[in-house]
Amino acid sequence: MTLVCLESLSFGLGHLVRAADALGERLRLLTRDPSYYRYELDRLPADAVDVTEVDTFDTQAVAALLSATPDLRGLIGSTDTWMLVGAELTARFGLPGLDPAVLRLCRDKAAVRDLLHTAGLARSRAVRAPDAAPAEFAALVAKETGFPAVVKDTAGTGSQNVWLVRDEGALDAALREAAERQLKGELFAEPYLAGPVYSAETLTWDGCTRLLGVSSRLMSPEPRFREEITAFPVAFPERSRAELERWLDGVLAAVGYTDRFAHVEFALTSDGPELIEINPRIGGALVGEGMCRALGYNVYEAMAETALGRRPRLMDADLPGGPAVAFVLGYPARPGVFTGVEGLDRLADLPGSPVWYPVKQAGDRIEHLDDSRGYAGIVYAEAETAELATHRAVAAANTVRVLTEAMPGDTPAERPVRG
Numbered sequence: 001m002t003l004v005c006l007e008s009l010s011f012g013l014g015h016l017v018r019a020a021d022a023l024g025e026r027l028r029l030l031t032r033d034p035s036y037y038r039y040e041l042d043r044l045p046a047d048a049v050d051v052t053e054v055d056t057f058d059t060q061a062v063a064a065l066l067s068a069t070p071d072l073r074g075l076i077g078s079t080d081t082w083m084l085v086g087a088e089l090t091a092r093f094g095l096p097g098l099d100p101a102v103l104r105l106c107r108d109k110a111a112v113r114d115l116l117h118t119a120g121l122a123r124s125r126a127v128r129a130p131d132a133a134p135a136e137f138a139a140l141v142a143k144e145t146g147f148p149a150v151v152k153d154t155a156g157t158g159s160q161n162v163w164l165v166r167d168e169g170a171l172d173a174a175l176r177e178a179a180e181r182q183l184k185g186e187l188f189a190e191p192y193l194a195g196p197v198y199s200a201e202t203l204t205w206d207g208c209t210r211l212l213g214v215s216s217r218l219m220s221p222e223p224r225f226r227e228e229i230t231a232f233p234v235a236f237p238e239r240s241r242a243e244l245e246r247w248l249d250g251v252l253a254a255v256g257y258t259d260r261f262a263h264v265e266f267a268l269t270s271d272g273p274e275l276i277e278i279n280p281r282i283g284g285a286l287v288g289e290g291m292c293r294a295l296g297y298n299v300y301e302a303m304a305e306t307a308l309g310r311r312p313r314l315m316d317a318d319l320p321g322g323p324a325v326a327f328v329l330g331y332p333a334r335p336g337v338f339t340g341v342e343g344l345d346r347l348a349d350l351p352g353s354p355v356w357y358p359v360k361q362a363g364d365r366i367e368h369l370d371d372s373r374g375y376a377g378i379v380y381a382e383a384e385t386a387e388l389a390t391h392r393a394v395a396a397a398n399t400v401r402v403l404t405e406a407m408p409g410d411t412p413a414e415r416p417v418r419g
Contacts, residue, residue, distance in 0.1 A: 002069050003307055004028045005076045006086045007056050009281075010359055012288040013040040015300040016076070017049045023304055025073060030065060032056045039358055059085055066093055074307035078281045080157040083107060096309030098280065102256045106280045110154045110188040112255060116275060119254045121247075123274060128154075129187040134175055138168045141189045148192040150225075151178070155185030158284075158372035164192065164223040193267035193274045198234065200248055200264040201283055201291060203302055205315050207258050211245050212295065212314075215287055216386065217265065224370050229394065231326035231386035232290045247273050260306050261299075263287065286327045286357060286378055293382070296320035323382035326389035328397035329375040330356075336404030338364045338376050343400040352381030352392030356400065366404055376402045 003025045005016065013029070020027040028050040031037065041051070054061050066072060066089060075095050077086025083103055090097035105111055110126035117125045127140045129151075141149050151174045153161040161181055163174035171189075178187050197217040203210050213233030220226035236244065248264060255278060263279040282288045282303060291299045297319050302312035330341070338360045347354045360366065360376040368374050379397040383389035 001071050001073050002026050002028055003074045003076060003304060004030060004066060004069060004072065005078070006030050006062065006089070007032075007077075007079050007082045008037065009078055009284050009288070010036075011040065011286055011357060012078075012282070012300060013037055013049070014044055015288065015292055015298055016303060017044060019298055019301040019304045021048075022298075022301060023308070025304065025308070026050065028052060028069065030054050030056055030062060035361070038361070056082055056085070059088065063089060063092065074304075074309070076303060076307045078303065080107070080155075080279065080281070083280065096307060098258060098260050099256065102258070103280055105255055106257075106278045108154050108185065109152070109156075109277050110186070110190075112275070112278060113190055116251060116254055119250070121250055121254060121275070123271075124191050127189040129175070129189070134172060137175070137189075138171050141165075141171060142168070145189055145191040149189045150192050151175075151187060151189045153183045153185050154188055155183075157184070159225045159227060160368075160371045160373065162225045162371070164225070165189075191274075193269055193276065195267045195269040195274075197265065197267050197276065199230075199283060199287070200244065200262075200266065201232070201287065202248060202252070202262045202264060203260075203299075203312060203314055204252060204257050204262065205259050205306070205311050207253065208315070209245075209249055209252055209257075209262075210315055211241075211248060212291060212299070214244070215283065215290075216390070218390075226331075226369075226371055226374075227285075227329060228331075229326065229328050229390060230285065230287065230290075231324065231390045231393075232287065232294055233324065234386050244273060251275055251278070261303065285329065285372075286325075286380055289380070290325035290327070293322045294325050296322040324384060324386040324389045325380065325382050326386060326393035327357075327378045327380040328393045329372070330377045330379060330397065330400065330402045331369055331374050332366055332376060332402040332404045334404060335367050335369060335374075335407070336365075337407050338362060338366050339403045339405050341377060341400055341402055346399045347379075347396055350381075350392070350396045350399070352383055352389065352396065354379055354381040354392065354396035356380075365407060367407075 087100035087103040113126040116122035151163045165171040199215040215232045218229035261282040263283040265276040302314040305312040357378040381393040
């Protein structure tokens with residue numbers, strides 16, 4: 001009995017292996033780069049998971065491996081990058097999973113915004129950039145969203161290819177810059193949402209959704225949209241939480257979301273919550289790890305159960321709870337070749353049991369500091385509340401320094417972002 005995982009997020013593989021074991025399943029990881037999971041694999045017994053190296057961008061090669069997998073029971077795709085490949089293969093092999101059309105919709109941020117606007121759940125439609133008419137695009141943006149606006153990739157991930165435009169001049173500059181980028185989808189504009197950013201961590205089964213908690217999303221100063229600090233669970237007053245749950249129910253129902261985790265990013269504006277995007281997966285970075293600890297439950301069991309077509313027990317579980325958690329993404333001061341981290345020896349003396357979770361390996365290039373491709377690791381800490389955990393994580397992160405040196409002319413290509 002085998003569960004196959006088509007790549008994975010940076011962290012959480014160990015929890016998923018233990019979840020599969022608890023369900024009597026064997027986990028097989030298909031990956032184009034096993035070294036990406038070195039941190040997780042080094043902490044598992046040598047025979048805990050079957051790792052198969054394959055070009056996971058080659059759908060036919062992955063399909064051939066799935067065909068040869070004995071007693072294939074389910075396919076897990078938890079990354080944005082491989083989400084649609086996983087959906088296609090899940091349908092091809094008749095495995096349990098969310099309707100591929102819903103996954104395709106969620107990967108098109110503009111289409112989601114248009115649908116929610118029609119349903120009365122978003123303030124305006126998306127404005128898609130025409131192929132060759134910048135002046136027409138600027139006029140549409142001024143009319144439909146107004147300035148300031150946000151221009152971004154319909155299928156972007158990790159805060160890549162996102163521009164804050166305050167006027168038509170800034171919009172023209174963003175369009176020129178975007179023309180030099182390789183987008184995963186198409187360019188579109190939406191309203192700038194003023195207010196703090198959060199992520200609702202939800203689990204849905206048979207169209208019913210449970211809000212497991214809310215993560216804070218502290219961002220860099222404008223005009224960047226770089227994620228820097230996250231804490232879980234954010235304490236909302238009971239009335240505000242109930243209103244948020246009703247809004248989430250409406251948003252997920254509108255896009256036809258029937259089962260699996262969702263990581264729903266929203267801004268809490270003066271007029272209430274406004275959707276940024278729906279990620280049809282568990283949260284990235286250390287969100288999954290933090291949920292396991294703060295809820296006192298291995299939430300990856302629910303990921304395995306939904307892949308098997310079972311109602312996840314997490315939908316009904318009385319959660320014992322645990323410490324609140326927070327983490328800070330560790331970016332270097334300048335681009336370059338990553339050489340190491342200074343100050344890790346000081347973490348043991350700080351409150352909150354802070355830990356450094358590495359993402360980059362020595363020799364990796366760090367070229368982009370405007371988005372999540374730029375962080376080399378994560379400082380994690382715990383406390384009684386998310387607020388206190390944030391203070392401890394920031395204090396710990398302030399003691400470490402990510403080091404880079406100048407890039408040589410010929411270095412390996414960077415790894416794809418997992419989501």
